[in-house]
Amino acid sequence: MSQVNGWWPVALSHELRNAPLARQLFGLPLVLFRGEGGDVAALPDRCPHRFAPLSAGKVRDGQIECPYHGWRFAADGRCTRVPGTKLATCSKPLLDSWHSCEADGLVWVSLGPERPQTPPTAPAPQQQDLDTFWMTDQVQCSLQDAAENFLDGFHTHFVHAGWIRHDRQRQKLSVRVRALADGVEAVYSEEGKQSGLISRWFEGERGVSMGRFRLPGLAEIEYRDARGGLNLLVSAWMTPDGDGQVRLFARIATTRGVLPGLLKRLVLRRLFRVILRQDRQILERVSANRVRFHTTPATPLDGPQDLLGPSIRQLLEHGQPLVFAERELEIWL
Numbered sequence: 129m130s131q132v133n134g135w136w137p138v139a140l141s142h143e144l145r146n147a148p149l150a151r152q153l154f155g156l157p158l159v160l161f162r163g164e165g166g167d168v169a170a171l172p173d174r175c176p177h178r179f180a181p182l183s184a185g186k187v188r189d190g191q192i193e194c195p196y197h198g199w200r201f202a203a204d205g206r207c208t209r210v211p212g213t214k215l216a217t218c219s220k221p222l223l224d225s226w227h228s229c230e231a232d233g234l235v236w237v238s239l240g241p242e243r244p245q246t247p248p249t250a251p252a253p254q255q256q257d258l259d260t261f262w263m264t265d266q267v268q269c270s271l272q273d274a275a276e277n278f279l280d281g282f283h284t285h286f287v288h289a290g291w292i293r294h295d296r297q298r299q300k301l302s303v304r305v306r307a308l309a310d311g312v313e314a315v316y317s318e319e320g321k322q323s324g325l326i327s328r329w330f331e332g333e334r335g336v337s338m339g340r341f342r343l344p345g346l347a348e349i350e351y352r353d354a355r356g357g358l359n360l361l362v363s364a365w366m367t368p369d370g371d372g373q374v375r376l377f378a379r380i381a382t383t384r385g386v387l388p389g390l391l392k393r394l395v396l397r398r399l400f401r402v403i404l405r406q407d408r409q410i411l412e413r414v415s416a417n418r419v420r421f422h423t424t425p426a427t428p429l430d431g432p433q434d435l436l437g438p439s440i441r442q443l444l445e446h447g448q449p450l451v452f453a454e455r456e457l458e459i460w461l
Contacts, residue, residue, distance in 0.1 A: 133240025134344045135247040137365045137377050140262055141233050144168065148192055150183035153237055155370035158226065159183040160235060163203035164190030170226040170237045175199055233262070234365065234377060250346060250363040250379070258358070258381045259389035263397065265376045265404050266369065269411040271345055272444055274366050274374045276437040277407055278347040279314070279339040281461050287410050288403055298460040305435055306454040311342035312439040319461070334359075341440050343447060358383055372415065376404075433459065 138151045139160060149160040150173055157173040159182040171192070173183050180196035187193070191208055193200045200209035205221030227238040232249040267274055277283065284292040301319040305312070316337045335354040341347050345366040351359040361381040369375045380396060430438050439450055 133238060133242075134244050135229075135236040135238050136344065136367045137234040137247075138170075138237050138367060138375070139235040140264065140377060141230050141235055144235055146187060148183045148185060148187055150181065151237075152370040152373075153239060154368055156239065157181075157370075158237065159192065160228070160237075161187045161192050161203075162190065167203070168228045168230055168235050169203035170228040171201065171203075171205055171223045174223075175201075176222045233379070250348065257384040258361075259384050259392055260379060260381045261393045261397065263376075263378045263380065263400055263404065265378075265408065267374050267376065267408050267411050268372055269374055269415045270372070271366055271368050271374055272441055273411055273414060274376070275341050275345065275347045275440050275444075276434075277411055278364055278366075279341060279349065279436050279440075280434075281316075281339070282433045283410070287406050291399070291403060291406075293461070300458060300460055302456060303435060303459055304454060304456045305439075307439075307450040307452055308340065308342065309449060311340060311346075311443060312436055312450055313338055313340035314435050316461070339436065341436060341443065343443055378404075435459075 136153055138153055138158065139149055143149060144160055144162060146162075151158045151160055158170050159173040160168060160170050163169040169192075171182065173181050175182055175194040175196060177194065177199050178196055180194050182192050182194055182201070185193045185195040188200065191200045191202050193209075198209070198211040199207055201223060202208050203225060205223035205225040207218045207222050227240070227243045229236050229247065231247045234247075236247045238244050269277075281293075285295040285298070289295065299319055302317050304315045304317075306315070307313075316339075317335075319334055319337065335352050335356065337352065338350040339348070340350075345368075347364045347366065349360070349362045351361075353359055359382070362378060363381075364376055364378040367375045367377075378400075380400065382392065382396070428437075442450060
């Protein structure tokens with residue numbers, strides 16, 4: 129994948145406190161910890177002495193201590209202490225130190241040799257009075273499948289029947305598909321409330337909605353009312369974990385209203401857990417079926433309803449902006 133050297137989110141910032149955290153990025157085991165001054169550090173999750181996992185150790189004075197023999201390492205990978213010896217601080221790192229930073233409530237890591245530019249954070253909504261919360265998940269599937277699933281409205285009638293839409297209650301609406309500087313976007317108009325419970329319970333008047341994908345792995349769904357006010361914004365950062373898994377970090381933002389944020393978060397979290405579980409089940413079935421038919425060509429058959437999938441696939445394969453004329457069509461969703 130051409131984006132392997134860019135920034136990828138690996139954890140929520142609040143998950144990384146006084147203890148080390150084990151993560152994987154493109155199959156590489158990492159240990160995350162807070163170095164001196166509280167800055168994020170990322171090292172390979174192994175002690176070079178006897179290969180014990182550093183994530184099972186402790187953080188002491190901004191350095192990570194191996195649980196086996198107590199060797200201690202600074203954020204740059206230098207060994208600073210070997211208990212039982214008079215070893216001075218190593219002049220050269222014994223471990224690679226990967227680029228890391230924090231932005232948008234996430235911890236980011238890059239495996240490239242050069243430090244990339246600013247992470248591709250989600251732009252702040254125009255309406256600032258928002259209730260927000262995070263949800264995380266892991267799915268056995270590819271980044272391509274996860275991103276397309278998140279932005280595909282046509283599966284909701286079946287995978288989420290009754291929760292989001294019903295197959296027998298479709299609406300005719302217009303959609304514009306256009307290229308972005310770093311991705312692709314579909315803008316839906318002339319859609320009323322969706323027929324599922326979530327829209328009927330929590331959404332007011334529907335104006336326009338958007339689904340967009342931005343490199344390297346950010347997918348967003350945005351609903352706005354007829355006056356342009358935000359109803360819902362779900363920003364999902366997706367990271368290839370390793371072993372065919374994708375780690376999901378989803379930030380859900382809704383307009384602050386009469387209902388207390390804590391109560392709304394409790395209700396919405398339960399509803400979104402149902403949706404995430406349903407998506408995880410179908411995605412993992414698709415992944416398992418690909419393994420069963422591993423001798424069959426894996427190129428998917430695209431249909432006219434696949435508004436963003438082919439573009440997402442092209443973006444991930446080439447890592448470059450798309451070039452195509454904006455198109456508008458009518459669909460039954």
